[in-house]
Amino acid sequence: MKNITVIGAGTMGNGIAHVFAQKGFNVHLVDTQAAALDKAMATIKKNIDRQIAKGIVSEEDKQRILQNITCFDTIELGVQKADLAIEAVTENSNIKKTIFAAIDLHAPAHCILASNTSSISIAELASATKRPQQVIGMHFMNPVPIMKLVEIINGAATANEVTEKIVSLTKAIDKIPCVVKDFPGFIANRILMPMINEAIYALSEGVSDAATIDQIMKLGMAHPMGPLQLADYIGLDVCKNILVIMQEGFNNIKYAPCPLLVNMVAAGKLGIKTGEGFYKY
Ligand SMILES: NC(=O)c1ccc[n+]([C@@H]2O[C@H](COP(=O)([O-])OP(=O)(O)OC[C@H]3O[C@@H](n4cnc5c(N)ncnc54)[C@H](O)[C@@H]3O)[C@@H](O)[C@H]2O)c1
Known part of the structure; x- marks a missing residue:
């Protein structure tokens, strides 16, 4: 996996984009609000500066991380090359289902669809797509650049190989995956x-x-x-x-x-x- 699309550039979306860009992934960050994209990029810059002050990354790394992120205002363009699309929009099942249907329509056939939902059923989100076996939960914790846990949620139809890929990917970004079943509120x-x-x-x-x-x-x-x-x-x-x-x-x-x-x-x-x-x- 090389191309990661993050949909929703709010509190969680900017952190998820930051972490993948820092690890060298090509990140497309999508939000319908231009102001949210501006704020997200400003937050990412501020958080990289904090990492520089702590000696975690260098000044050169900052340019590299920022160059790895491209902003889009439509899902259609943002997911065209995605290997993985991570949805991090408002916690509302109708909004999320509309977004999952749009990602399903425009993303390549191999693309895995993940949600950062805190509590909404993964099976319900998967039902908005024609690829429920490729839908999974990736529940990052706030603040994403600091917190190690990613709760991985298997939907009713999630394929084993999809879970395995997401577990490996989570480790590749220096996070710790914990796999759980799709029950309300998951575990956390x-x-x-x-x-x-x-x-x-x-x-x-x-x-x-x-x-x-x-x-x-x-x-x-x-x-x-x-x-x-x-x-x-x-x-x-x-x-x-x-x-x-x-x-x-x-x-x-x-x-x-x-x-x-x-x-x-x-x-x-x-x-x-x-x-x-x-x-x-
Ligand atoms: N905030 C937390 O501590 C936390 C922790 C873990 C998980 N989550 C989950 O992460 C998700 C996002 O939460 P948040 O706190 O980042 O929310 P937020 O309100 O900060 O950001 C949501 C973003 O989604 C954008 N958005 C809304 N509709 C959109 C659409 N149709 N297309 C593209 N972008 C759209 C909004 O413009 C906004 O920028 C939720 O599901 C939430 O439950 C939040």
């Missing part, structure tokens, strides 16, 4: 989101304040970040949506988002991206 969010939800319940019941709850989980469990601060980083809307997908997917009320979380999302307090969540930024 199935375990993380109930913990975040429980922390929000504890806060709303007045058991303690946000800083103390986070401090207990940092000191007591050796977590680098408390669950409420982490929720602010992820985005409270994203947390709520993943919980709803698990509640519906398992038909189990235990995953229902805490009313405080629902209210905060309704009030536009989404965490860092809006300047306020459980903390002010």
Whole structure:
């Protein structure tokens, strides 16, 4: 695999593009919003500068990495040469299915289609294509250039050789693949989101304040970040949506988002991206 197309140039898309470009892949970055592409390239430059300051890459590497990325504003042009297309757009199954259908139409027959979805069924996304055996989940963690894990999700129809190729590719970009089945929330969010939800319940019941709850989980469990601060980083809307997908997917009320979380999302307090969540930024 040489040509990687990343669709969606937001938080995750720019990180995925950065990592593949750094490893010498030819990256096509697609977004329908010109402003998102500009912001993504600015973020990638800023993150490479951080890597230079830490001695991870050199000044010459910076030019090479940036030259490996070409921006496109349509899927049609962006996926024409793709060996692998990784979708990283908004967490909405209808939007993602439209994109999977478009990639399927325009990408070469051998191209593997991956989704960075946090919780949407891979089988459902695969159903929008005529190549469900070549559809797989590649769930990168935020921030992508730093986090080692990629959760690899096999859909109902994903072929073994496709999984093997994606596992090898993940290792080639210095990440660690963990293969799981296609269940709501997969593993990472199935375990993380109930913990975040429980922390929000504890806060709303007045058991303690946000800083103390986070401090207990940092000191007591050796977590680098408390669950409420982490929720602010992820985005409270994203947390709520993943919980709803698990509640519906398992038909189990235990995953229902805490009313405080629902209210905060309704009030536009989404965490860092809006300047306020459980903390002010
Ligand atoms: N943010 C996280 O911490 C995180 C972690 C792991 C996985 N994810 C998953 O990654 C995916 C992307 O999340 P994000 O936080 O990067 O979102 P984001 O909102 O930062 O970026 C989404 C991008 O998709 C673009 N987009 C929307 N519709 C498009 C289309 N039709 N064609 C091309 N581009 C389009 C938007 O313009 C935007 O730039 C989601 O599925 C999310 O669940 C997010």
